[in-house]
Amino acid sequence: MARFLAAEAFSSPSDGLSLLPFNFERTGTEQFLVSNMVGDFIRLTEDEIKKLIDLKLKAGDGLYEKAYAAHLITGSRQKSQQQLLALRLRSRMSFLREVTPLHMFVVTLRCEHSCPYCQVSRQSTDRSRFDMSEATAQRGLDIAFQSKSSRIKIEFQGGEPLLNFGLIKTIVSAAQTRSAVLGKKVDFVIATNLALLDDTILAFCKANEILLSTSLDGPADLHNKNRPRPGGNSYELAVSGIRRAQETLGSDRVGALMTTTEGSLDRVDEIIDEYLKLGLDGIFLRPLSPFGFAIKTKQYHRYDAQSWLEFYKRGLQRILDINHQGTPFREFYSSLILTRMLTDKPIGYVDLRSPAGVGIGALVYNYDGSVFASDEGRMLAETGDNAFRLGHVDEDDYRSLVLSDKLVDAISASLTQCAPECSTCVFESHCGANPVHHHATQGDALGIKPLSDFCARQKGIMRHLLRILDESPRDAAILRRWAGS
Amino acid sequence: MTLALSGTADLCRGLEEHTRSVIRLKAPGAVPSSTGADFTVVRTSDDLKRAIQDSNEPIFAIDDGTGRFLLSEGLPRRAIAVPAQFSYLDAGDVIGIHAPSGKFRTLYRHNSRHNSFLVTERCNNYCLMCSQPPKDIDDWWILNEIRESLPLLDKNTRTLTFTGGEPLSDWIEFIGILADCRDQLPKTAIQVLTNGRAFAKSEIVDAWRKVNHPSLIAAIPVYAAVDHVHDYVVQAKGAFDETILGILKLKDRGQRVEVRVVLHALTAPMISETCRWIARNLPFVDHVALMGLENTGFAIANDAQLWIDPIDYQAALADAVDLLVAANVNVSVYNLQRCVLARSVWPYAAQSISDWKNAFVAECEPCTEKTRCAGFFSSGRPRRSKAISPIL
Numbered sequence: 001m002a003r004f005l006a007a008e009a010f011s012s013p014s015d016g017l018s019l020l021p022f023n024f025e026r027t028g029t030e031q032f033l034v035s036n037m038v039g040d041f042i043r044l045t046e047d048e049i050k051k052l053i054d055l056k057l058k059a060g061d062g063l064y065e066k067a068y069a070a071h072l073i074t075g076s077r078q079k080s081q082q083q084l085l086a087l088r089l090r091s092r093m094s095f096l097r098e099v100t101p102l103h104m105f106v107v108t109l110r111c112e113h114s115c116p117y118c119q120v121s122r123q124s125t126d127r128s129r130f131d132m133s134e135a136t137a138q139r140g141l142d143i144a145f146q147s148k149s150s151r152i153k154i155e156f157q158g159g160e161p162l163l164n165f166g167l168i169k170t171i172v173s174a175a176q177t178r179s180a181v182l183g184k185k186v187d188f189v190i191a192t193n194l195a196l197l198d199d200t201i202l203a204f205c206k207a208n209e210i211l212l213s214t215s216l217d218g219p220a221d222l223h224n225k226n227r228p229r230p231g232g233n234s235y236e237l238a239v240s241g242i243r244r245a246q247e248t249l250g251s252d253r254v255g256a257l258m259t260t261t262e263g264s265l266d267r268v269d270e271i272i273d274e275y276l277k278l279g280l281d282g283i284f285l286r287p288l289s290p291f292g293f294a295i296k297t298k299q300y301h302r303y304d305a306q307s308w309l310e311f312y313k314r315g316l317q318r319i320l321d322i323n324h325q326g327t328p329f330r331e332f333y334s335s336l337i338l339t340r341m342l343t344d345k346p347i348g349y350v351d352l353r354s355p356a357g358v359g360i361g362a363l364v365y366n367y368d369g370s371v372f373a374s375d376e377g378r379m380l381a382e383t384g385d386n387a388f389r390l391g392h393v394d395e396d397d398y399r400s401l402v403l404s405d406k407l408v409d410a411i412s413a414s415l416t417q418c419a420p421e422c423s424t425c426v427f428e429s430h431c432g433a434n435p436v437h438h439h440a441t442q443g444d445a446l447g448i449k450p451l452s453d454f455c456a457r458q459k460g461i462m463r464h465l466l467r468i469l470d471e472s473p474r475d476a477a478i479l480r481r482w483a484g485s
Numbered sequence: 486m487t488l489a490l491s492g493t494a495d496l497c498r499g500l501e502e503h504t505r506s507v508i509r510l511k512a513p514g515a516v517p518s519s520t521g522a523d524f525t526v527v528r529t530s531d532d533l534k535r536a537i538q539d540s541n542e543p544i545f546a547i548d549d550g551t552g553r554f555l556l557s558e559g560l561p562r563r564a565i566a567v568p569a570q571f572s573y574l575d576a577g578d579v580i581g582i583h584a585p586s587g588k589f590r591t592l593y594r595h596n597s598r599h600n601s602f603l604v605t606e607r608c609n610n611y612c613l614m615c616s617q618p619p620k621d622i623d624d625w626w627i628l629n630e631i632r633e634s635l636p637l638l639d640k641n642t643r644t645l646t647f648t649g650g651e652p653l654s655d656w657i658e659f660i661g662i663l664a665d666c667r668d669q670l671p672k673t674a675i676q677v678l679t680n681g682r683a684f685a686k687s688e689i690v691d692a693w694r695k696v697n698h699p700s701l702i703a704a705i706p707v708y709a710a711v712d713h714v715h716d717y718v719v720q721a722k723g724a725f726d727e728t729i730l731g732i733l734k735l736k737d738r739g740q741r742v743e744v745r746v747v748l749h750a751l752t753a754p755m756i757s758e759t760c761r762w763i764a765r766n767l768p769f770v771d772h773v774a775l776m777g778l779e780n781t782g783f784a785i786a787n788d789a790q791l792w793i794d795p796i797d798y799q800a801a802l803a804d805a806v807d808l809l810v811a812a813n814v815n816v817s818v819y820n821l822q823r824c825v826l827a828r829s830v831w832p833y834a835a836q837s838i839s840d841w842k843n844a845f846v847a848e849c850e851p852c853t854e855k856t857r858c859a860g861f862f863s864s865g866r867p868r869r870s871k872a873i874s875p876i877l
Binding site: 004005007009010011040059064065068069075078079080083084087088343344480481484 | 611613710711712713714716717720722723725726727729730733737758762765766768787811812813
């Protein structure tokens with residue numbers, strides 16, 4: 001029998017060690033949070049991180065094992081560590097393979113609501129001026145079906161899109177015809193306040209498998225204050241609309257979104273309870289966006305990132321408690337972030353990707369035929385800023401829109417992989433470029449991140465989720481279930 | 486009790502034309518195939534007399550314990566006789582026999598779910614716990630024996646395992662055998678126990694893929710998330726890097742891969758970290774098997790370094806299984822008894838020990854979980870946990 005070699009014979013890489021790329025941030029006097037190239041986190045002490053950087057580690061010292069398993073080091077001639085990182089990075093970035101899967105049609109800018117936080121600057125009159133024409137819609141569809149995605153989603157936006165239901169029907173039918181001819185699958189969503197929902201519309205949605213996405217800000221008084229309409233009954237109409245849609249279309253065929261206003265900040269429990277009461281499977285705790293009426297009416301500046309984060313954390317705890325009591329219920333934004341942190345699934349969600357999702361993730365066809373790189377981009381235009389107006393359906397095709405200098409500049413200028421602050425951020429792998437937001441708030445697609453409320457919220461959410469994962473096993477078990485499913 | 490899978494024939498005649506022959510047993514009266522490999526199995530003197538009267542077919546006589554009927558006169562030209570301990574052999578079973586010495590090995594048992602072919606005893610790893618200690622010998626003849634055996638196997642065989650040594654030691658010939666399996670046993674799932682290092686070479690993994698076998702899986706051990714731990718366990722520097730590269734290349738080409746972790750004192754205490762790493766880095770593998778140690782071969786020689794009572798890693802193993810399940814990775818626990826496993830692990834615990842070396846102990850008699858339990862290895866020098874006790 002040949003002799004066995006002792007462990008020491010295998011402990012020093014004959015070819016030396018090399019560092020692999022990683023980011024880090026100080027989390028305490030002696031503590032660092034470290035992330036590898038694909039965003040796996042480990043915590044190291046100051047002493048450990050110094051030894052790591054100096055490559056003063058050896059097999060069996062505990063640090064070597066931690067650093068090796070976390071892909072922070074490799075034997076200089078080894079290949080598998082880098083191949084694993086490459087493979088995982090490729091998987092994480094593969095959302096780029098589906099180019100422009102989302103197409104939003106603003107079928108009208110008219111709305112019977114007059115919400116002060118409206119991001120769109122709705123119009124209440126003049127049907128002919130603010131409705132999309134059928135010719136514009138058909139041109140929009142030409143462009144949508146030119147994108148390379150094997151499956152596209154058409155989302156009807158407004159204003160209140162149900163005010164131009166006739167055009168929705170036309171677009172759905174035309175899109176289905178094109179889908180059958182071109183073999184490109186198409187899904188539909190209507191973003192609506194549900195106030196105008198009736199049996200005809202519901203039957204149409206059912207027949208064409210159309211999803212409904214609506215707004216629900218919380219209890220009646222809060223919702224109706226945020227979302228005024230003649231009759232002051234926005235809440236009542238939204239709730240009965242959700243119930244009817246659940247009955248007719250199925251409980252998974254209608255979703256709701258909330259927007260956080262100043263009045264929401266200390267009422268997160270009640271807001272969540274509204275969603276629970278309606279049998280919805282989760283909530284998206286969503287801050288206000290700096291666009292449209294939200295700026296004009298000064299809503300956006302009523303609270304800062306910190307107060308929103310406190311609101312979010314209280315809400316998340318409430319949601320975790322609901323899960324502990326046996327009701328599965330999620331916070332959807334946390335689910336997205338956790339999926340990015342705990343898996344390598346490709347997430348193309350528009351605020352959580354770099355290259356940014358503008359244009360190559362979504363295109364918006366405005367009522368007047370102008371085409372925007374994102375919904376927020378057309379909101380900026382309503383207040384006179386055409387930075388993200390890529391062209392017009394009558395003059396452009398998919399290629400000219402997506403390869404326009406405006407879009408290429410915005411995307412390349414905002415890459416988190418090379419942006420100051422972002423490229424060295426410990427959360428970079430899980431964050432995203434948000435050029436429209438930073439253009440709107442700082443006049444620059446890249447933005448100065450320490451001044452960015454988007455950055456503050458992202459970091460705040462991720463730090464908070466990591467703390468729960470590390471320190472609270474019972475809550476962590478729930479959060480893990482949200483990742484990737 | 487352990488079945489003897491090899492032995493020496495009391496009689497072997499009429500096979501001198503080839504040094505080694507592969508034969509198949511058939512029931513008395515059954516029509517022999519055109520392969521010329523079928524031998525009528527006889528168990529008593531009466532059987533034998535009848536067989537001789539009826540035809541001149543080759544005879545495979547299993548001693549009835551008396552040793553007497555072997556003396557019968559008028560045996561056909563081709564005949565083999567084996568001792569009584571091989572009475573488990575029956576129609577459909579396949580045997581490889583070395584004519585000059587009469588040494589034979591049971592290659593395939595028709596009524597077993599656990600048929601495996603040893604491909605070679607050569608290996609480029611030298612694992613501390615190897616149950617089949619490698620030998621650097623010229624054993625290419627085994628590949629020929631397998632080639633001859635495949636046409637004799639039941640086409641409805643559900644699974645077949647190729648093991649070693651390292652089956653890919655002669656990779657061109659072995660991949661030829663996989664192609665034979667594809668053509669001759671299209672309904673049989675094939676599992677290959679390999680250290681995976683060969684797949685670091687693209688030409689080998691490409692050849693493997695080109696077989697285009699309908700149900701083929703490479704079962705590859707990964708002992709840790711850290712290079713030096715794995716390399717030490719397999720006693721080969723650089724093995725971890727090659728093995729991981731091999732797994733990535735197989736999956737890159739759409740091939741099925743099972744990752745295997747043998748649990749012993751060097752791997753079990755860190756099994757949770759290893760599985761966290763697998764869940765994060767290799768979640769696309771088709772199956773992960775966490776395997777209790779078979780205390781045989783080198784495992785006996787290295788007992789001092791390797792033995793750990795499974796009850797002492799019970800919590801870590803439960804954590805490991807949980808991490809894999811949460812990441813949607815298929816996981817099974819092999820070779821461990823239910824009484825040493827956390828209840829959360831029971832749904833993943835398989836009855837994995839091959840029938841010919843599977844046993845239970847006296848304490849198991851009243852146990853309500855016995856029919857679902859993996860039981861013990863009867864091979865080698867069995868060691869048992871202090872926690873073995875019936876679940877009542």
